[in-house]
Amino acid sequence: MELTxxxxxxxxxxxxxxxxxxxxxxxxxxxxxxxxxxxxxxKFGAPVTYDTxxxxxxGPIPSAIKNLVDTAADDIDNSILADxxxxxxxxxxxxxxxxxxxxxxxxxxxxxxxSEMEILKKVCTIxxxxxxxxxxxxxxxxxxxxxxKPLEIIPYELAAKDPDCQVTEEExxxxxxx
Numbered sequence: 001m002e003l004t005x006x007x008x009x010x011x012x013x014x015x016x017x018x019x020x021x022x023x024x025x026x027x028x029x030x031x032x033x034x035x036x037x038x039x040x041x042x043k044f045g046a047p048v049t050y051d052t053x054x055x056x057x058x059g060p061i062p063s064a065i066k067n068l069v070d071t072a073a074d075d076i077d078n079s080i081l082a083d084x085x086x087x088x089x090x091x092x093x094x095x096x097x098x099x100x101x102x103x104x105x106x107x108x109x110x111x112x113x114x115s116e117m118e119i120l121k122k123v124c125t126i127x128x129x130x131x132x133x134x135x136x137x138x139x140x141x142x143x144x145x146x147x148x149k150p151l152e153i154i155p156y157e158l159a160a161k162d163p164d165c166q167v168t169e170e171e172x173x174x175x176x177x178x
Contacts, residue, residue: 003049008065009084010108011036011048011120016085016100018124023131025095026069026087030061031135032123037062038144040119041156042165045175048116053154059139060154069098 037047051062073087143161160169
């Protein structure tokens with residue numbers, strides 16, 4: 001499956017409108033995507049974005065999504081996210097704060113299945129008011145990050161190794177092949 005640009009924008013807007021923006025930088029945004037994809041995978045057998053996750057020092061990151069957000073930070077005029085977010089760099093910090101260009105709407109919600117909305121809400125409830133260090137530390141407790149080495153691609157099947165996974169490794173493999 002391929003993530004559409006409109007659905008990606010809707011996910012980002014949902015996160016922006018349902019988390020504490022003072023803590024929403026690029027690193028936290030990448031972890032929110034991780035918990036969305038792997039949370040949906042653990043309960044329903046398939047990720048939401050199907051992006052390729054990579055093991056980095058600060059936790060797992062969705063590689064294609066990270067590149068798009070980086071472009072929004074470094075070259076907004078050529079970014080497909082220019083109409084969705086801007087990036088602020090608060091003085092005295094290394095943070096790249098994500099700032100939404102608009103509210104999440106009912107039209108945005110139409111891009112999601114009922115199960116995807118369930119996990120989006122859950123991720124924001126758990127991590128919305130938490131700082132980056134907290135969500136980073138939580139991602140480091142997950143089997144997919146622990147069972148890979150720096151710069152390795154994180155296979156979705158590793159989610160089955162976490163105790164909260166409700167599907168088997170075989171079921172994940174089958175559903176990813178569809």
